[in-house]
Amino acid sequence: MFTKLLPFSLFLIFLLITLCRSDEDWWKHAVFYQVYPRSFKDSNNDGNGDLSGVIEKLSHLKDAGVNGVWLSPIMKSPQVDAGYDISDYYAIDDLYGNMDDLKKLIEKAHEMGLKIILDFVPNHTSNEHQWFKESENKSDEYKDYYVWKDAKDDGSPPNNWISVFRGSAWKWSDKRKQFYLHHFAEQQPDLNYRNPKVREDMKKVLLYYLDLGADGFRVDAFPFVFEDEQFRDEPRTFKSSAGENDYGYLNHIYTNNLPETYDLLSEWRHLLDEYSKNHEGGARILMTEACADLEQVIRYYGNEDGSKLGAHFSFNFLFISDIHKNISTAHDIVRIIYSWQNALPSIFTSNWVLGNHDNRRIPTRLGVENIDSFNMLVQLLPGIAVTYNGEEFGQEDGEVTYEQGNDPSSRNRSIFESTSRDFERTPIHWDDTTNGGFNDGAKPWLPVSSKYKEVNLASQLDESKLSHYQIYKKLTQKRKEDPARIGSTDAWAISDDVVVLKRSIESKHIVLVFKLGWHGKMEEESVYIPSIKAKEATVALTSVNSAYKIGSIINPQQFKLQPHESLILDISS
Template sequence: MNQEKVWWKESVVYQIYPRSFKDSNGDGIGDLRGIIEKLDYLKDLGVTMVWLSPIYKSPNEDNGYDISDYQDIMDDFGTMHDFDELLSEAHKRGIKIIMDLVVNHTSDEHKWFIESKKSIDNPYREYYIWRKSKAGVEPNNWGSWFGGKAWEYDNASDMYYLHIFAKKQPDLNWDNPKVRDEVFSMMTWWLDKGIDGFRMDVISLISKVKELPDGDTHGGLYGDLAPYCIHGPNVHDYLKEMNERVLSKYDIMTVGEATGVTIEEAKKYAGYDSGELDTVFQFEHMDLTNGEHGKWSNKRFSLLELKKVFDKWQKGLKGEAWNCLFWSNHDQPRAVSRFGDDSHQYREVSAKMLGTCLHMLQGTPYVYQGEELGMTNVRFKSIDNYRDIETINTYNENVNNRGLQPEIMMDYIYHVSRDNARTPMQWDDTENAGFTTGTPWIKVNDNYKKINAKAQVNDENSVYNYYKKLISLRKEHEIIIYGDYELLSPEDENIYAYIRSFNNDKLLIICNFSKYIMNFEIPKELKGKEAKMLISNYPEEKLADNISLRPYEARVYKY
C-alpha cells in the first residue's frame, strides 16, 4: 500500500471497555446490550469506529484478556445474537466495529490448553511453550510482567509452561504452524461475520527466542524477558503470513499493540508496503512518567520530552507509515489526570486543550471512553477496592516482599493503575452514575455527580461538545488528516505549538500545557496574514503577532 487516502486514516476511533461502559440488566457488569443502548450517543459525538476490548468467553483472570473460546461471547456480556445485533445497529449508524485480537496467549481454561496439559504426547502439547526444569528449578529466570515468575509448574508432566503475563494466561507457541492455522481460521470467521478489523493485543510479543536464555535481573528478583520476546525472530514472517492468508482479503483496519516499538520497527510492522498491519500503537509518551519502579511512579511528565516523542513519530513515519494518536486506553491512567490538570479549576479547560493538541496531529485519533467527558483518575482508599490483577500483584510484591511503604505504593497506584481507566462510565448523576441499577463490579468514581454525560451533552461549553466539534472539524478539513507537520519552539517548556501544511493551506496549533499565562510569538511566515480561528477552549480573542495564552489555552488558526 502507498500513501493514498483511505477511510481508516480519516476515522476517529472510540475505545469501549465493555465491562465498564453500560450495564443493561442490573448485574453490575457492562454488556453488549448496554453498548447498543448508547450507539446514538456515539453517533452524536461523531466517532466513526468503535474498538471493543475483548468480549469473548473468558474466566476473567485479566478482565477478558484471557480467552477460553474465541468464537463465543462472555456470559457477563450477553450472547452472539446480541453481538450480531450490535454489529448491525452500529453499521446502520455509520459506525464500524473493530475487535480485540488476543493471540499471544489464551486462558488456561481454553480447550487447547486443557488438552495440552493431558500428556506430553497430546497433539495440543506443542500449541504452548513447555520446557523441562533446569537443575530442579524453572527453565530460566524470567519474571512475569504481572509479577512473580513467568513459569508455572505442572506436576503431572514434571514440566513448566511459559506465561509472560498471569499464570492463567499460557503463551501460545506461534512456531507451530497448526497454531497459526487455528488463529487465522478464527480471524476469518469473525471477518466473514462483517467486523471491520482488529486491534491486536501485544502482537509484538508472539515470537520468542527459541533458546529462552536467562534475562538480566537489573538487581531485582527476576530476569528481564523483554529482549527475548519483543520483536522476536519470526514476528514479521508470521504477520506477513497473517496478512497474506487473512487480512489482505478484506477492506478492514488493523492496529497492533507493539510494546517496545521503534520508528524502524514500526515501518516493518505497518509501513505502507510492509505487507503486515495498517498501524501500530507506540508507547514512548506513556513511558515519560516512569521512575525507579518502572511505570509505578508519581512522576510528572516533561513537555520537552513529550514534544520530542511526538515530533520524532510525526516526522519519522512521514510518507512511510501512519500514526495512532492517543492519550489513554484501558491500560493507562486518565488523560486529564496524567497530561492535564484534574483540579476543579482547570479540569475542563485542560481536557479540551489535550483533545486539541492530539486531534490536530497527523494520524488516526483514539478517544477512550469518558475522555470526551474529562473523566479523571480515582483514589480508592484501600487496595481492596482495586480489581486489576497487575495492580494487586504489584502492590503485594512491593509492599509485602520488598518493603515499600504502603502509602507510597498507593500513591503510585493513584497515578498509574489500570483501574483508573476502568471505573464505570459516568452517564448521569443518579446512583452509580447511571451505569447500573445493581452493585458495580468496581466502584464508581465519587466525582460522577459533577462529571457525567447527561450534564454535558446539552451544555455547549462542555468537554463533550468540544470533542464533538474537534471530530466534526476533521470531517470538514482534509488538512487535519493529511497535512504535513512542523514543530515550533521545540525548547519551550510550557507551550506545544506546531504547523500543519496541505496544498496552499496552513494550520497553526498552539497549546499551553501550564496553569500560567504564557506568551507566544506567531512565526514570521504567518505574521500579518489573515486567519480564521477553527477552535479554541476560551472565548475568542483577536489574533495578534504576540499572543498571551491563558492557563491550558488551546487555539487553532487556519491560514
C-alpha cells in the first residue's frame, strides 16, 4: 500500500515546492506599474490624487495585466520636494489620506492578486522631522543623526560639494552653529548612516510597513547615503557648461556609490529575505534607484556569485539616458540591450524602464507615433518591465508654465523648460470629462493637459478596436508565453532605422520588428528577420498605425514596414 501511495506523495511534495518557488519568484517576470499618487485619481475633489483614488483604479491595473504597483512617496511631508522630504515615517500625509487608507489599499490589492511596493526615502528627511529638530538642538540621542560640520576659518562651507538642486550642498544652522549636508533641497538634511542608531531606526521603518502588508520598497536616491569620512573636495569634471553651481560641474567620487553603501543595502536585503522566510505572501523585494554608470548600477544587485545580495533589481535607465529622438539609431537601441545583458551576471534578473516621474514621457521624448513600438520592446525583453502611469495608453507630457510649476529643482526661469519635472507629473487622463476624469472639477495641483480630450483611457477601452491600451493589454499577456518568458534573446539593427528582437525556445520564436522613422527616414523599407529560415510568420500584434492585420500570414524573409510601424510575429522553424 505504501509503495502505491509513494508516487502521489512525491507529486504533492513537488507541487508544494513548485508553488512556493513560484511565490518567491513572482517578481522575476513581473510588470511593475509606477503610480504617482498626487496625479493619479482625486477621490475627494480637493485637487490632489489620494490613496482612495488608487483603490478606485485598482481594477484598471488588474485589467492592464500589472503585477506590482509601486507608489511614489505618501508619507507625511511638507511637500517641498513632492513628498521626498519626509517629516514622519510612521504617518501618511493628509494629501493622500491616512494609515487606514493604506491598509485598505494593501488589502484590496492583495485580494486582486496585486503586490504593493512603497517608496522608501532613506538618504534624508525633512528639516521638520523631529529627529532633525532634536539634532539641531544637540540633544544627546539625536546629536549625530545628521551630517554636521564646522565652517572653515573664513566662515565658508566645509568643502565644495554641490547639491543636485544646484549650489552648495551645505546649509548653515544658526541654532547649532554648524553646517548640515543636503544633497537635495536645503529642507532635506542628509542622515548620518555612520551612526548605528540611524541604521536601526530605518530598519524599524521597513519592518513597520512589512507588518502592514507591503510587498517591498523602491529605495530612493540610494547612492547618496554615505559620504567620504574625510570630507575631501570633489574634482572638476569639465563636462558641464552650466557653471560652478551646477551638479554636473563636479565628479562625485566622495558622495556617490561608496563601498559602505552596498554593505548597507545588503543588510536591508537580509532583513527582507528573513521576513519573507518567516511570513506568508512570497518574496518582499527591494528596487533601488541608482543614477550611476552601468558597472555601479549592476553592483547594487550584489556579488556576481550570489554570496552577498543587494537589491532584487536596480533600475536599468539606459533607455532613458541613452536614447534620444532623431539622434539615436537602431544600432544604439541594440547596443543598449546587449550592454545591459552582457554586464548583468546570469544569476540576476534584468529590468527595462522607459519613463518615470523624473523624465519626459515616452511619446514626448521618443515620438507619439512610437509609443507602441517601445511598449512592445520593454514588454518582450527578458525579465521585469516597468511602466510609468499613463504609458499604457500613450499619455504625453502636460503643459505647465513657470508660475504653475512645483518642482524645487527648477525654481529658476532660465532652466525651467529644460529641467522641470512638472511636465511628466501632470494628472492622468481617465476620460474626456472635466479635468480628464481626474476629479470632479476642483483645480488640480498641476494643470491637466489640454490633450485629454483626444488621449484618454476611456476612449481606448473598446476591445474591438486596436488602441495603445488594447495593445498594452495584449503585450502583458504575450510576455507570459514561454519564448518571451524564458527564451533566449537576440537583437539586430538591420538598418539605421529598423530594430529586430527575437525571443526563442528551440524552433518557436516571438519576433518584434519596428521602424523608428527618425532622421527623416520616412520611406517604406524592406525588412527581413535574421537567422530565420521559415517562409511563413503569423502576425500576432501590430502598432495602431499598421496596415497588417492580426492573424495574417507574411513571409519573414521579405516584407515592408512603414515609418513608426511595429509588428510582433509568431514563427515556427
